[in-house]
Amino acid sequence: MSALKTRSVLFGATLAGAAAVLYACGSHTARTTSLAAGDAASKVYVPPGSYDEFYAFLSGGYSGQVAVYGVPSGRLLKLIPVFSQFPEDGYGYNEETKPLFQTTYGFVPWDDSHHPEMSMTDGVPDGRWLFINANNTPRIARIDLTRFETDEIIEIPNAAGGHASPFTTPDSKYVVSATRFSVPVPNNDVAIDTYKKNFKGTLSFISANQPGKMDIAFQILMPGYNYDLGHAGKGPSDGWFFFTSYNTEEANTKLEENASQNDKDFIAAVNYRRAEECLAQGKGRTAPGNYYHNWVEEGSRIAKSERKTSVTMLEPANCPGAVYYLPTPKSPHGVDIDPTGEYIVAGSKLATVIPVHSFTKLQRAIADRAFEKEIDGIPVLKYDAVMAGEVQKPGLGPLHTEFDGRGYAYTSFFISSEVVKWKLGTWEVVDRIPTYYSIGHLMIPGGDSKQPWGKYLIAMNKITKDRYLPTGPEMAQSAQLIDISGDKMKLLLDFPTIGEPHYAQAIPASLIRDKQVKYYKLADNKNPWVTRSESEGGITRTGKRVDVKMIAIRSHFAPDNIEGVQVGDTVVFHVTNIEQDWDILHGFAVLGMNTSELILQPGETRSLTWIPKGTGVFPFYCTDFCSALHQEMQGYVRVSPAGSDVKLMANVSRKAQAQLAGQAGAQR
């Protein structure tokens, strides 16, 4: 009862605070249709046939995917399926991609994707890969940016809630994942109220710079706080990683209140080069840690899975100098490092200031042993010894900060729903612009790297309400494009987004555009079920399994009449699109199929399993309007009763006949 009372008092206080800020900022008009700058239209207009200046990759949030937009137009270019099955093209349904979904919990068909992070070279995004985390069942995916396809997914063991992930080191040697929910490590059946005794957090460093070879390099066992976000150091702070934490109270219930007690929580500063030294000296231990590593094999383009059972675990007490805590007010969310690598900015969501730590002061404080106390072997540095400055009265509910490379920082404020621009070093607020409504992350192309392309800022908002034509109780999420090239920020564009975008990345189009794969070479297709020409198609039975090898080309399948399938059989269609021409796709779907369709890129083989439940004749057809005779691109499968004497048969096309005759002629 008393807890409830305290809570309502707190809630009231927050409301009053919010009201005060709203009042202080002047009255917010209900709608702001005319607030965009006068020349905004021309700044976001990309004429038909012209290209956008940037690719932007927005997380798909609870859709589990990634959405690719052109900036400044805000045009949706592509959805990249990552953590959720995608019946639209068969991802996660076809046999080639199903292994990507393998986890120690079994096949997980969905996740909540939060933070896209670009691979980097020398601290600058390089456009090779995009990493993104799964928050619910902690995993990290690697997306290849020559094909815009998910190529690899690694599970994070000894973790729950992979939120502080997958931030990248400046050389892409590691991506990281820290646990949002501390859990028993290894996980086991304990009473929840033994939290303080049994629950631990882990910081995972995952080797990332070799495609197909991602692995858990090591984990650091941490006190059982909630680790929220992270970013790597750069320049002078290269070799360090910074993670925010909250719930340093170690509450296991009613965190809303119980985890908001301490005036300061911590940023964990990890010297990972020091950790590497300790591991080289054998100071880590092999700990249980079950996880799956799934990757797409080159050539066959079939995903493989391997299960691993242990990790190298390092405890900070065994490696002095590897981990420090920086006291940071209050429940910090984002931790963002400025382009010079000197300033460590915290999004202290319940504080009235934006605290900024100095890396120079951090090093001095360590040398001077300016420690407040020690927690599980982790020295807690004195706040005054590491703090560079505080931005005073910036707004309410700071979350994330990005940088323009010209000495300014831009922080998002959820409660006061605005972006605030302030100056590094003087900590003075120089501009603010409202967002519609309740911004979460913000993103400047390269804005978390050594080299921001500081022309635009994208605000990703949590609440949409009246920004677009209403569409029932649920609206699309909303992003806003803001011009930051001048002294004053200018709102240019609203555009709807999928799922709930959390973080995003953007990069000049020139770094990706010309590297695109246009088709897969049939000659390089190493799928064991590839059918390279019409004459190679056919049907085989192995017990109750029937394999159909089929080609798709404008405007037919071959074979296109299949008989001899029986109820009780498992039929696997292996369809190869033998086109060798850019953007000439074919689809494949069978009446009553309980999985999905297939979409086949040129030169690609995909296999889809079908278990017919009854007798009859079942049409299949091409689902992607491929050509003028697309409507003719179809065929039939006949399903007979079990034990029927209908002969197993796949018809031979005229072209296949000609090819076979040619081959026979060549042999004579």
Added chain:
Amino acid sequence: MKMSSRARLLFACASALVAGALAMPLWRVQLYAPQYPEGLGMTIHAGTVRGATENDLRSINSLNHYIGMKTIEPDAIPELRFIPWIIAALAAGGIGVAALGRRRTAIAWVGAFVVLGLVGIWDFYKWEYSYGHDLDLEHAIIKVPGMTYQPPLIGSKQLLNFTASSWPAIGGACLAAAMVLAIASLMIDRQAPSPVSSRRESRLTEAA
């Protein structure tokens, strides 16, 4: 009659251009359609037919099945087997002419070149005609009454959704240039004042 050294040099250049044409595409057929803004192309070499990019020939053949056109298979065109030898012989002959320096042989060489060139162009036209007209109407999917699909010998033409254009490629230009050089070589010897003609000229002046 002996050729001047200038003329022989020009002839040697002409022979080199002919030899160079062996290694270069002679002709190029380019196809554009609304669906193919990047175009599909085909180059005709002395010894083969190639797609402008790796898969263009494959794509062109794939599209041609709709209208019942025969598959373009370089191996099935017998001329392509001996055309390289003819061109090589022509180049070698040209070098021989330059070495010998006999005007009469040079004229014979130019004559042979003209004849072979005309035969080549006629042969190319014949193949275009055959691909464009000898359609497998029994299996053609798109049949437009009266429509044939012969690409132009030179220039551009609309064939259904495709604009087909046909122009000499670099190798073809080399052959043309070789022809010009060889003829020029014959011309400069005719125009240059020989000792005989200048004597006759002076006599005429005296008479006047």
